[in-house]
Each structure stands twice: as C-alpha cells, then as structure tokens.
Amino acid sequence: MTTYGRGLRGLTLATAATLALALALVFFYAPLDADQGFIQKIFYIHVPLAIVSLCGFVFGGVLAIGHLRTGDRKWDMRSYVAIHMSLIFGIAALLAGSIWAKASWGHWWVWDDPTLVSFLIVLLLFATYQPLRFSIEDSERQARYASVFAIVAGAFVPLNFIAVRLAQGFVHPRVLTLTGGNLPGSMRLTFLVSFAGIVLLFTTLWKYELTVKSTRIQIRRLRRELLGDDAVRPLGRSAAPS
Amino acid sequence: MRTVLAVLRKDLMLELRTFETLPAMVLFSLATFVIFHFALGRATISGQLAAGILTVTLLFASMLAINRLFVADREQGGFDAFLLAPVDRSALLIAKAAALFTFLVVLEVIAVPAFGLLLLGPSLGPPLGGLVVLLALADVALAVIGTLVSAIAVQTRARDLIGPVIGLPLLIPALIATARGAGPLLSEHGQGFPPGRWLAILALYDLVFALLAYALFDFLLED
Numbered sequence: 001m002t003t004y005g006r007g008l009r010g011l012t013l014a015t016a017a018t019l020a021l022a023l024a025l026v027f028f029y030a031p032l033d034a035d036q037g038f039i040q041k042i043f044y045i046h047v048p049l050a051i052v053s054l055c056g057f058v059f060g061g062v063l064a065i066g067h068l069r070t071g072d073r074k075w076d077m078r079s080y081v082a083i084h085m086s087l088i089f090g091i092a093a094l095l096a097g098s099i100w101a102k103a104s105w106g107h108w109w110v111w112d113d114p115t116l117v118s119f120l121i122v123l124l125l126f127a128t129y130q131p132l133r134f135s136i137e138d139s140e141r142q143a144r145y146a147s148v149f150a151i152v153a154g155a156f157v158p159l160n161f162i163a164v165r166l167a168q169g170f171v172h173p174r175v176l177t178l179t180g181g182n183l184p185g186s187m188r189l190t191f192l193v194s195f196a197g198i199v200l201l202f203t204t205l206w207k208y209e210l211t212v213k214s215t216r217i218q219i220r221r222l223r224r225e226l227l228g229d230d231a232v233r234p235l236g237r238s239a240a241p242s
Numbered sequence: 243m244r245t246v247l248a249v250l251r252k253d254l255m256l257e258l259r260t261f262e263t264l265p266a267m268v269l270f271s272l273a274t275f276v277i278f279h280f281a282l283g284r285a286t287i288s289g290q291l292a293a294g295i296l297t298v299t300l301l302f303a304s305m306l307a308i309n310r311l312f313v314a315d316r317e318q319g320g321f322d323a324f325l326l327a328p329v330d331r332s333a334l335l336i337a338k339a340a341a342l343f344t345f346l347v348v349l350e351v352i353a354v355p356a357f358g359l360l361l362l363g364p365s366l367g368p369p370l371g372g373l374v375v376l377l378a379l380a381d382v383a384l385a386v387i388g389t390l391v392s393a394i395a396v397q398t399r400a401r402d403l404i405g406p407v408i409g410l411p412l413l414i415p416a417l418i419a420t421a422r423g424a425g426p427l428l429s430e431h432g433q434g435f436p437p438g439r440w441l442a443i444l445a446l447y448d449l450v451f452a453l454l455a456y457a458l459f460d461f462l463l464e465d
Contacts, residue, residue, distance in 0.1 A: 068458070068461055121411055121414050121415075124411045125408075125411035125412060128404075128407050128408045128411065131400075131403075131404065131407065132394070132398065132404055132408060135398035135399045135400045135401075135403075135404055136397065136398050136399070137399065141397065144461050144462075144464065145394055145397065145398075145462065147461070148458045148461055148462060149394065149408070151454065151458060152390065152412070152451070152454055152455075153412075155450060155451075155454055156412060156415075159415055159447060159450060160414065160415050162415075162443065162446075163414075163415035163416075163418050163419060163443050163447070164415070164418065166439055166440075166443060
C-alpha cells in the first residue's frame with residue numbers, strides 16, 4: 001500500500017503560501033495593462049489553469065501506460081485522479097477564459113480562436129472518461145479500458161491543437177512564445193509565481209484525493225479482515241477505481 | 243496475415259449474406275441529403291457548405307457501422323473463439339479496420355455520386371481525383387478510430403451510447419481536415435487537388451492513431 005499522505009502538510013503549506021504570494025503580486029505588483037486595464041489580471045489565473053489542466057490530461061495518459069505495463073491498480077488510481085482533477089481545472093479555465101473573452105473581445109465565446117476551440121474539444125473528449133468508466137461494471141476491465149482511453153486521449157491533445165490551429169487564424173496573443181514573447185519583467189514574474197502556485201495546487205489536490213481514496217480502500221480491507229465480510233457494505237457501481 | 247484475411251472474409255461474407263449494415267448506411271445517407279435539402283431550403287449547394295454536409299453525412303453514416311462492428315462477435319461468441327485460437331490478437335484489429343474501410347468505400351461509391359446528383363451545384367468531374375485521395379485518408383481515420391472505439395464500447399453497458407460519445411470528439415481533427423480539404427474542391431471554380439496541409443494532417447492523424455491502436459488493442463481483448 002502506497003502512503004500518499006507523506007509530506008502532504010508541507011506541500012499544503014507551500015501551496016497556500018505560493019498562492020497568497022501570487023495573489024498579492026497580481027493585485028499590488030503587476031502593472032495594469034495599458035490596453036485592457038484591470039480585467040487583464042484574470043490572465044494570471046486563466047492561463048496557468050489551462051496549461052496545468054492540459055498537462056494533467058497528458059500526465060493521466062502517461063500514468064495509464066504504467067497501469068497497462070505493470071497491471072498494478074495503483075497506477076489506474078493515479079491516472080483517474082489526475083484526469084478527474086484536470087477536468088475540474090479545465091472547466092475553471094474555460095469559465096475564466098469566457099469571462100476574459102467577454103470583457104476584452106465582447107463575446108462570451110469566440111469561434112475563430114484556435115486555442116479556445118481546441119481546449120473545448122479536449123474537454124469534450126475527456127468529459128466522456130467518467131461515463132465510460134461508469135458503464136463498465138467489472139472493476140478490472142474498467143481499469144484496463146479506462147487506461148486505453150486515457151492513453152489515446154492523451155496523444156489526442158497535441159494532435160488536436162495542431163489541427164485546430166491550422167484551421168483558424170490567430171486571435172490569442174502569443175504571449176508564451178519560445179522567443180520570450182513580449183511580456184514585461186514584472187508581469188512575467190507575477191505570471192511565473194501564479195503558474196507555480198497553480199501547479200502546486202494541482203499536485204496537492206491530486207495527493208489529497210489519492211490519500212483519501214487509498215485510505216478508504218485500506219479501511220474497507222481492515223474492516224473485512226477484523227469484522228468479517230458482513231461488516232462491509234458492498235460497493236455500489238462507481239466510476240472511481242476501488 | 244492469413245488470420246487477417248480469414249476474419250476479413252468472414253465479416254464481408256456475413257455482410258453479403260445478411261445485408262444488414264451497408265444498405266442501412268446508404269439509405270441513411272440518402273435520407274440525410276433529402277433532409278439537408280429541405281432544412282437549408284436550397285436546390286444546390288457548393289463550396290465549404292457542400293463539403294461540410296458531405297463530411298457530416300458520411301461521419302454519421304459510419305457511426306451506424308461502428309456501432310455494429312463487434313456486436314455479432316460478442317453475442318455469438320466470436321470473441322471467445324478468437325481468443326482461444328493461437329493467433330496474433332492484432333489480426334482482429336487489422337481485419338475489423340479493413341472491413342470497416344471496405345464498408346466506407348462502398349458507401350462512398352454510392353453516396354458521393356448521389357450527393358453530386360441531388361445537392362451539389364458544381365460538377366463532380368474535375369475534383370474527383372483529389373476527392374478520392376482525401377476521402378481515402380479520411381476513411382482510414384474513421385476505420386482506425388471506429389474499430390478502437392467500437393471494441394471499447396461493445397463491452398460496456400450502454401454500448402450504443404458510449405461509441406458515438408467517445409468517437410465524435412476523437413474524430414474532430416480528422417473531420418476538420420476532411421471538410422476543409424474538400425471545401426475548395428467542391429466550389430464553383432474548384433481546384434483539382436486539396437490543399438497539402440490538410441492531407442498532411444490527415445496522414446499524421448492516421449499514422450499516430452493506427453500505431454496507438456496497434457499497441458493498445460491487445461489490452462481490450464484480455465479476459
């Protein structure tokens with residue numbers, strides 16, 4: 001049994017501190033955008049959320065490879081939690097992006113922006129992950145099929161971005177280009193701190209959910225050993241690994 | 243290779259004897275063209291609109307075949323028999339994808355001329371070569387993803403729902419490339435050949451998912 005709880009307290013404190021620092025920088029240090037004004041500050045939340053969520057989806061696929069290679073169910077659990085968290089982060093990113101789009105482009109949704117559209121497609125695909133798991137009863141098969149899906153969908157993420165980007169023009173500002181973009185130093189620092197904060201938040205929540213889930217499984221096992229099979233209520237059908 | 247041919251022959255013979263899937267796909271496509279005629283209120287269409295309608299119709303018709311691809315094998319014990327046989331399991335993937343590809347080609351041989359006759363304004367003649375290349379690449383994408391998704395969906399409780407729900411988002415990049423590639427071909431003063439980047443995207447998509455499906459298909463059969 002892996003103990004996911006180790007180091008969780010330190011990680012939580014680090015996350016809280018980084019996020020607090022990030023918010024302080026966003027509101028008191030980073031300059032107002034000359035063009036968009038105050039609303040541009042949502043950039044420091046929206047972009048890290050979107051990047052972390054996409055990386056989380058790919059991460060879930062990589063973890064699923066571990067499950068198929070070793071057959072060890074803990075990898076399936078890790079992959080499930082990563083995708084679950086990424087979905088939540090992804091929806092948050094989409095909402096934040098929508099608010100930003102309304103404020104700066106005047107519409108809640110803009111079709112001619114490839115990044116936005118690709119993100120929606122990826123989110124639509126991963127939204128089928130839970131229904132797929134839920135509709136397979138046998139838990140071993142559920143884990144195996146979910147891993148296959150996670151790997152295919154993880155590979156889909158970059159391919160989808162290429163296809164959609166070719167199909168449309170460029171509306172999104174290319175802030176994070178390889179050449180360094182055109183972000184002034186103070187904004188860049190603020191962005192990097194917020195990004196670190198969101199990455200830490202993802203890691204913390206991922207570990208928390210893993211801790212809770214594995215503890216619950218461990219308790220069930222112990223109860224069954226100590227009190228007999230009758231003391232443990234049978235599990236209902238669930239999308240989560242058990 | 244012999245296994246692939248044997249399974250493929252079985253599937254094609256089954257279709258020839260029962261005539262279940264293909265006529266349904268063709269009728270579905272024709273009905274969809276009629277519906278689009280009335281829904282759009284236009285006698286003829288061209289350009290990107292025509293390309294979109296053709297792509298969407300072919301996609302939805304292919305969903306019929308994808309939903310049924312493994313149903314007989316599951317219900318009649320074909321899966322178990324295949325697992326018992328001492329053969330490479332990837333052969334089933336290749337055979338099923340080839341069968342699906344064949345269905346799609348037959349569908350298009352009937353549905354595309356019908357589309358040209360019923361709805362399309364410009365003549366189908368000049369862009370035909372480019373269209374064949376484009377649709378062949380799109381069929382590979384549909385066949386590969388369709389087989390993979392169908393193999394996943396057939397083992398679930400709500401298999402008729404899970405198949406399209408997973409398959410549609412997965413196929414979106416391929417559909418973007420097909421529809422955008424066919425757009426210039428079907429316009430009034432059309433080009434003879436689709437823009438290269440859409441062919442490149444389709445080829446890349448086919449390659450990546452064919453390799454992935456080949457690597458992962460074994461895990462869908464274990465029991």
